[in-house]
Ligand SMILES: Nc1ncnc2c1ncn2[C@@H]1O[C@H](COP(=O)(O)OP(=O)(O)OP(=O)(O)O)[C@@H](O)[C@H]1O
C-alpha cells in the first residue's frame with residue numbers, strides 16, 4: 001500500500017530540507033519508486049537534492065492554455081501526458097516533478113483539469129508520493145486531488161510559528177483536503193528540547209507533536225556553502241530525527 005506524504009508550513013520553516021531527507025529515507029528503506037513533487041511556488045526541492053529540471057508543470061499548463069484551440073480533448077491529453085513524462089527528472093529510486101509558478105491571468109480550467117488527471121495517473125506508477133507543498137496546499141488539494149495519508153505541518157521553534165502551524169491545519173480542514181494522519185514537526189529546535197512557551201503553544205494547537213527536529217549545524221553549513229542539503233551525514237541530528245518520524249509512520253502501517 002502506497003502513501004502520499006505532504007510537507008507543509010509557512011515560508012522558510014524547513015519544508016524543503018525535511019522533504020529532501022524524507023525522500024532519501026524512503027529510498028534507503030527500499031520503499032521505491034517514489035514520486036517527489038515540488039509543489040512550493042518557491043521551488044527548491046531539486047536544489048536540496050542536486051536535481052536539475054528542464055520543465056515545470058506550470059510551464060506545460062501555460063503552453064496547453066495557449067494551444068487550447070489547436071488540439072482536441074484527446075490529443076491534448078496525450079500531448080500533456082508526454083510533456084509531463086519529459087518534465088520528470090529521473091533519479092535513483094525516485095523521480096521528481098516541479099509544479100512551478102502559479103497561473104497568470106486567463107482561463108486555465110481546461111488545462112488544469114487535464115493536468116489533474118495526468119498527475120493522478122502519474123502518481124499511480126509509484127509506491128509513494130512525497131509533496132513539498134506551500135502552506136495553502138493549493139496544488140495538492142485543488143490541482144492534483146491527491147488524498148494525503150500523512151500531512152506533516154512544519155513550524156519554526158517559536159510560539160508565533162506554532163500558532164501559525166495550527167492555523168494551517170485548520171485551513172486544510174476548511175478546504176476539505178482529505179487527510180488521514182497529520183502531525184506537527186517543530187524544526188530548528190536548539191538541542192532538540194522545546195522551550196516551555198513553545199511546548200505550551202503546541203498543546204494549544206491540539207496537534208500531535210511528532211518530533212522536535214534539532215537545529216543542525218550540518219544543515220546550516222551545507223546550505224551556506226550552496227551544497228545540496230541531502231549530503232548531510234547519516235548521523236546528522238536533523239536526519240536522524242526525520243528518519244525516526246518516517247520509520248514510526250511506516251512501521252505503524
Ligand atoms: N534542522 C535545521 N537546522 C538548521 N538549519 C535548518 C534546519 N532546517 C532547515 N534549516 C535551514 O533553514 C532554511 C529554510 O529551510 P528550507 O529551505 O528547507 O525551508 P522551506 O520551508 O522549504 O522554505 P521556503 O518556504 O522558502 O520553501 C534553510 O537555510 C535551511 O538550511
Ligand SMILES: [Mg+2]
Nearest residue numbers: 015016040044
Ligand atoms: Mg522550500
